[in-house]
Amino acid sequence: MLELNVNGRIMRVDVEPEMPLLWVLRDHLGLPGTKYGCGISACGACTVHLDGEAVRSCSVPVSTAQGKKVTTIEGLSKHGLHAVQKAWIEHEVPQCGYCQTGMIMATVALLEKHPQPTDAQIDEIVTNLCRCGTYARVRKAIHALAKS
Amino acid sequence: MTLTVSRREFLKVSTLLGGGLALEFSFPMLSRAAAGGPGTEVNAWIVIHPDERVVIRIARSEMGQGTFTALAQLVAEELDCDWSRVSAEFASPNENFRRNHVWGAMSTGGSRGVRTSQDYVRKAGASARQMLVTAAAEQWGVPVAECTVDRGVITHAASGRKLRYGQVATAAARIAPPKEVTLRDPKDWKIAGKPLHRLDIPDKVMGKPVFGVDVSLPGMLHASIAQCPVFGGKLVSVDASAAGKMRGVKRIVREDNFVAVVADSWWRADEALKKLVIQWDAGSYAHASNDTVTAMLQEGLAASDLPQARMMGDTATALKGAAKVVEAEYHAPYINHATLEPQTCTAWFKPEGFLDIWTSTQDGEASMIAAAAASGLPLEKIEVHKMMLGGGFGRRGGPQDFVTQGVLIAKALPGVPVKLMWSRSEDMRHGFYRPASIVRMKAGLDAQGHLVALHTKVACPSILKILRPAALPKNGVDPTAVRSFYDMPYAVPNQQVDYAMRNGHVPVGFWRAPGQQNAFYRECFIDELAAMAGQDPVAYRQSMLKEDDKNRLVLEAVARAAGWGTPLPSGMYRGVAVADGFDSFTATVAEVSVNAKGEPRVHRVVVAIDSGYVVNPDTCRAQAESNVIFGLGSILYQENNLKDGSIVESNFHDFRLPQISEMPQVETLLVPTGGFWGGHGEPAILALAPAVCNAIYQATGTRVRSLPLKHHDLLRHSSLGNEAGVT
Numbered sequence: 015m016l017e018l019n020v021n022g023r024i025m026r027v028d029v030e031p032e033m034p035l036l037w038v039l040r041d042h043l044g045l046p047g048t049k050y051g052c053g054i055s056a057c058g059a060c061t062v063h064l065d066g067e068a069v070r071s072c073s074v075p076v077s078t079a080q081g082k083k084v085t086t087i088e089g090l091s092k093h094g095l096h097a098v099q100k101a102w103i104e105h106e107v108p109q110c111g112y113c114q115t116g117m118i119m120a121t122v123a124l125l126e127k128h129p130q131p132t133d134a135q136i137d138e139i140v141t142n143l144c145r146c147g148t149y150a151r152v153r154k155a156i157h158a159l160a161k162s
Numbered sequence: 163m164t165l166t167v168s169r170r171e172f173l174k175v176s177t178l179l180g181g182g183l184a185l186e187f188s189f190p191m192l193s194r195a196a197a198g199g200p201g202t203e204v205n206a207w208i209v210i211h212p213d214e215r216v217v218i219r220i221a222r223s224e225m226g227q228g229t230f231t232a233l234a235q236l237v238a239e240e241l242d243c244d245w246s247r248v249s250a251e252f253a254s255p256n257e258n259f260r261r262n263h264v265w266g267a268m269s270t271g272g273s274r275g276v277r278t279s280q281d282y283v284r285k286a287g288a289s290a291r292q293m294l295v296t297a298a299a300e301q302w303g304v305p306v307a308e309c310t311v312d313r314g315v316i317t318h319a320a321s322g323r324k325l326r327y328g329q330v331a332t333a334a335a336r337i338a339p340p341k342e343v344t345l346r347d348p349k350d351w352k353i354a355g356k357p358l359h360r361l362d363i364p365d366k367v368m369g370k371p372v373f374g375v376d377v378s379l380p381g382m383l384h385a386s387i388a389q390c391p392v393f394g395g396k397l398v399s400v401d402a403s404a405a406g407k408m409r410g411v412k413r414i415v416r417e418d419n420f421v422a423v424v425a426d427s428w429w430r431a432d433e434a435l436k437k438l439v440i441q442w443d444a445g446s447y448a449h450a451s452n453d454t455v456t457a458m459l460q461e462g463l464a465a466s467d468l469p470q471a472r473m474m475g476d477t478a479t480a481l482k483g484a485a486k487v488v489e490a491e492y493h494a495p496y497i498n499h500a501t502l503e504p505q506t507c508t509a510w511f512k513p514e515g516f517l518d519i520w521t522s523t524q525d526g527e528a529s530m531i532a533a534a535a536a537s538g539l540p541l542e543k544i545e546v547h548k549m550m551l552g553g554g555f556g557r558r559g560g561p562q563d564f565v566t567q568g569v570l571i572a573k574a575l576p577g578v579p580v581k582l583m584w585s586r587s588e589d590m591r592h593g594f595y596r597p598a599s600i601v602r603m604k605a606g607l608d609a610q611g612h613l614v615a616l617h618t619k620v621a622c623p624s625i626l627k628i629l630r631p632a633a634l635p636k637n638g639v640d641p642t643a644v645r646s647f648y649d650m651p652y653a654v655p656n657q658q659v660d661y662a663m664r665n666g667h668v669p670v671g672f673w674r675a676p677g678q679q680n681a682f683y684r685e686c687f688i689d690e691l692a693a694m695a696g697q698d699p700v701a702y703r704q705s706m707l708k709e710d711d712k713n714r715l716v717l718e719a720v721a722r723a724a725g726w727g728t729p730l731p732s733g734m735y736r737g738v739a740v741a742d743g744f745d746s747f748t749a750t751v752a753e754v755s756v757n758a759k760g761e762p763r764v765h766r767v768v769v770a771i772d773s774g775y776v777v778n779p780d781t782c783r784a785q786a787e788s789n790v791i792f793g794l795g796s797i798l799y800q801e802n803n804l805k806d807g808s809i810v811e812s813n814f815h816d817f818r819l820p821q822i823s824e825m826p827q828v829e830t831l832l833v834p835t836g837g838f839w840g841g842h843g844e845p846a847i848l849a850l851a852p853a854v855c856n857a858i859y860q861a862t863g864t865r866v867r868s869l870p871l872k873h874h875d876l877l878r879h880s881s882l883g884n885e886a887g888v889t
């Protein structure tokens with residue numbers, strides 16, 4: 015049994031220590047908001063926070079997450095929507111929406127580090143892939159958040 | 163109204179008994195509609211609840227293009243209800259089948275979602291409004307003509323009485339629908355035509371389980387699949403001795419052309435899949451490669467007696483008499499759709515003899531038909547629960563391979579729901595690719611450089627032949643292969659378009675704006691001719707477009723907005739192109755630079771679109787942005803190569819998607835001129851590649867006649883060495 019702290023709750027799962035955190039979340043803990051896109055750390059659809067840092071959960075063995083705080087899109091905000099989620103609705107960022115939970119998690123982490131990010135910082139840190147091409151609105155929403 | 167328990171309701175109940183929580187997770191759209199008591203179905207499209215909530219049923223799929231909301235807007239516009247109380251749900255494919263296709267077509271592709279259903283969905287809204295007003299008038303005993311409606315409130319001004327839709331919905335449902343309805347003039351629209359927030363976005367930003375891969379059912383198992391790497395190959399044998407012992411593995415399913423591992427989590431299934439020792443019979447294409455594809459297409463171009471897609475005037479004679487004849491050959495490679503959500507299908511053979519499917523599909527009815535064929539069950543026993551698509555772009559409509567597989571896998575485990583999800587590498591290597599094609603164009607110019615004759619030969623696999631053979635015209639000319647040539651708007655008196663269908667073994671499909679390679683070929687070649695004639699690219703095109711041609715209107719609009727002809731900062735160059743398709747007209751100006759290393763960068767893209775009407779301007783703009791960056795990947799670096807009969811690329815490390823840093827500034831001009839309904843999901847990609855490549859010519863003197871750009875040396879400034887063959 016592994017013990018995990020996910021979204022502020024202690025959860026126990028009986029899985030292999032090498033199972034990527036992504037699959038523990040999706041298939042064993044019933045938290046499907048975190049997505050699979052590539053499995054090789056290339057797309058960011060699986061982005062979650064480990065102790066506040068954005069990580070690509072497809073490439074994090076669950077054992078590494080032990081003793082750390084895991085935050086997924088489902089636990090991003092205790093009360094209603096997180097400011098980033100609100101901005102995403104306000105600026106109509108998502109298209110199909112599949113990449114967007116990862117995109118939101120990456121953005122939350124970015125704004126923690128750089129509350130007023132430059133375009134260069136956005137380019138460097140929000141490297142999540144979006145097949146639908148929502149990038150212009152992602153950037154716009156981030157700048158709007160930085161102002162508010 | 164007689165109360166019939168629909169299959170939909172039956173499913174809700176049975177699933178609830180199976181595990182109430184699962185319902186919440188699996189049917190967010192339905193559960194929202196179902197909460198708070200039953201509503202009344204006023205007609206097939208509209209359910210009204212006593213508390214004034216209005217649920218609008220949507221027949222088309224939602225893959226990010228915004229149709230789910232736009233269609234609801236059109237219904238709500240005519241219904242005249244309170245938009246803040248509107249939610250939407252997908253109409254059931256099974257019910258559509260049983261109710262004589264009451265919701266029309268479910269197929270969602272070709273940018274048809276709005277344009278080919280706007281008429282009947284608006285009529286459904288108007289008809290329901292009339293029934294609701296009639297019900298109120300009858301209750302009051304006053305003439306219908308004395309009643310007015312505003313946002314779901316019916317008023318009889320003379321007596322000051324008011325009734326809400328929710329209060330008369332049950333009575334309205336008993337009234338016969340009117341034979342004729344009058345639709346609102348779009349200039350009076352209050353809900354349609356407005357940039358309203360999309361209905362599906364809140365669930366998506368919250369990470370609610372709305373996608374096909376998110377389905378969760380009691381006792382559900384997971385499957386990962388391996389298909390023969392060579393298209394058309396067969397499974398010979400599988401040694402599962404190691405895999406079968408791995409943790410969580412429940413079943414190895416062997417089929418004709420695939421093997422799947424079923425386990426209690428997807429990762430366990432996929433890990434075991436990697437341990438299978440599989441023998442394939444690659445079949446007769448084991449040695450196919452890029453070279454064999456090129457040879458196949460070249461043979462097509464050289465063939466005589468090809469069928470014609472267009473014959474105007476006498477092209478052969480006109481070419482002989484031309485002052486100058488210019489010839490060029492263009493090429494584009496296979497490209498995968500690479501939807502970010504891989505192909506997926508959950509299937510559940512239920513003890514009562516029903517089969518339930520949950521899938522991300524562009525065509526719920528095609529999914530149902532595929533499930534019937536794979537299961538041997540009649541259609542009435544099958545329900546397809548349409549989930550939100552994590553991208554579609556044409557991958558999940560015609561081909562229903564994922565449904566067939568999902569059903570075959572679940573068939574091996576009756577009573578157990580099984581969710582199949584493809585790994586990224588399966589998805590990359592088993593697509594229905596944008597066809598690779600080669601096009602040869604031969605232009606005859608008069609002494610002034612005017613284009614008087616154009617002979618085009620297209621060698622390209624046929625999408626229809628592979629996916630919709632019944633729709634292929636008798637002469638064997640696939641319109642998707644000759645788009646932009648057989649319907650070229652330029653007034654050129656002599657035109658001949660020949661089509662060589664050469665299919666090979668790589669499956670091809672409807673990749674966003676099928677046939678859009680041709681717009682690249684045509685509009686780059688036209689640019690070559692303009693340069694040769696010493697004319698401005700916009701003026702040259704204008705001279706060939708009639709005064710009132712909508713292609714000309716968008717061309718002029720985009721030229722104005724982009725500041726065509728005005729100076730640019732040093733190092734920046736412009737290119738232009740125009741193309742119509744999906745009943746819309748688009749023109750694009752791209753601003754591009756090429757750095758000292760020869761790397762191109764697209765800075766600004768201005769797109770003008772005339773779609774006749776615009777139902778949601780914000781989602782239309784979003785689609786233009788989407789087309790630009792989706793198209794840019796295919797221009798800059800995307801391609802799928804063929805080696806030993808298989809696709810070489812396997813994931814996003816060797817099939818790049820553009821990142822945020824590569825997103826150009828996109829300015830979208832919506833210039834709807836009314837009187838027709840055009841699409842938005844695809845048109846804006848058409849003119850992008852030629853606009854970008856024409857700008858690259860301005861920047862470097864290099865004519866780009868094949869994509870992607872990564873294969874071109876853009877450092878050469880050799881405007882002379884790269885001209886089309888002139889005779």
Ligand code: FES
Binds near residue numbers: 050052054
């Ligand atoms: S799924 Fe983890 S980065 Fe793509």
Ligand code: FES
Binds near residue numbers: 502
């Ligand atoms: S919104 Fe579809 S992949 Fe990003």
